[in-house]
Amino acid sequence: MEKWSLLGSTALVTGGTKGIGRGIVEEMGGLGAAIHTCSRNQSDLDASLQQWRSAGLKVTGSTCDVSSPADREKLMEEVKSTFDGKLNILVCNAGTGVVKPAVEQMAEDYKLVMSTNLDSSFHLSQLAHPLLKASGNGSIVLISSIGASIAVDGLSVYCASKGAVNQLTRSLACEWPRDNIRTNCVAPGSIKTPLLVYAMDDESLAMRRRRIPAGRIGEPEEVAALVAFLCMPGARYINGQVICADGGRTINGNI
Numbered sequence: 001m002e003k004w005s006l007l008g009s010t011a012l013v014t015g016g017t018k019g020i021g022r023g024i025v026e027e028m029g030g031l032g033a034a035i036h037t038c039s040r041n042q043s044d045l046d047a048s049l050q051q052w053r054s055a056g057l058k059v060t061g062s063t064c065d066v067s068s069p070a071d072r073e074k075l076m077e078e079v080k081s082t083f084d085g086k087l088n089i090l091v092c093n094a095g096t097g098v099v100k101p102a103v104e105q106m107a108e109d110y111k112l113v114m115s116t117n118l119d120s121s122f123h124l125s126q127l128a129h130p131l132l133k134a135s136g137n138g139s140i141v142l143i144s145s146i147g148a149s150i151a152v153d154g155l156s157v158y159c160a161s162k163g164a165v166n167q168l169t170r171s172l173a174c175e176w177p178r179d180n181i182r183t184n185c186v187a188p189g190s191i192k193t194p195l196l197v198y199a200m201d202d203e204s205l206a207m208r209r210r211r212i213p214a215g216r217i218g219e220p221e222e223v224a225a226l227v228a229f230l231c232m233p234g235a236r237y238i239n240g241q242v243i244c245a246d247g248g249r250t251i252n253g254n255i
Contacts, residue, residue: 011090012036015038015094019193036062049061085131097113129176192220212249
């Protein structure tokens with residue numbers, strides 16, 4: 001395998017039909033990886049698979065709600081069958097948030113966010129472990145958020161879930177190198193995804209841009225490039241790191 005290529009690699013990317021997940025699928029596919037992805041929506045999945053196949057990418061997919069333990073187990077069985085019991089890369093990208101003040105967050109909001117963001121990251125990593133170990137060269141990338149290290153109005157539960165994902169990254173990175181599995185985390189800032197665009201008005205987006213030294217909202221492919229790099233042979237000594245892709249937002253004290 002070439003140092004800066006994913007040719008011959010197999011990957012599972014959750015939530016791959018939109019936003020950052022879609023960017024990751026297309027970036028990794030363009031670098032030669034064979035990918036299995038998932039979506040809650042069958043029509044979105046079918047349309048995306050057709051587009052990827054037309055572009056010559058090796059992508060398969062299945063429906064899955066990653067907040068469901070049963071769906072997660074079914075997904076990993078499909079991945080095991082698709083890739084003959086071996087997996088090189090797991091990217092836990094699917095996530096969600098409920099925008100409300102902390103005093104208005106309901107039990108069902110907490111359960112949804114934690115099960116989607118944290119529980120799925122742990123459980124899928126656990127389920128993927130034997131497949132990653134069998135490959136002899138495993139890489140996990142969990143997708144967190146800068147909300148794990150800075151407060152974001154209305155997203156207290158979301159931020160808590162992502163802080164836990166950061167710590168899960170560090171824990172797995174210390175436990176699993178003996179099985180030739182590395183674990184890292186990418187923490188995006190404000191990225192041009194449906195979740196961000198639909199949730200914020202023009203004034204709010206303008207305020208976010210002012211707080212970013214780069215002066216703009218990021219693109220999904222700019223996060224995807226970092227995720228792909230972390231999975232390449234050239235990054236084999238990078239382990240247990242949480243790397244922000246945020247245009248400098250988290251280091252800007254001038255707000």
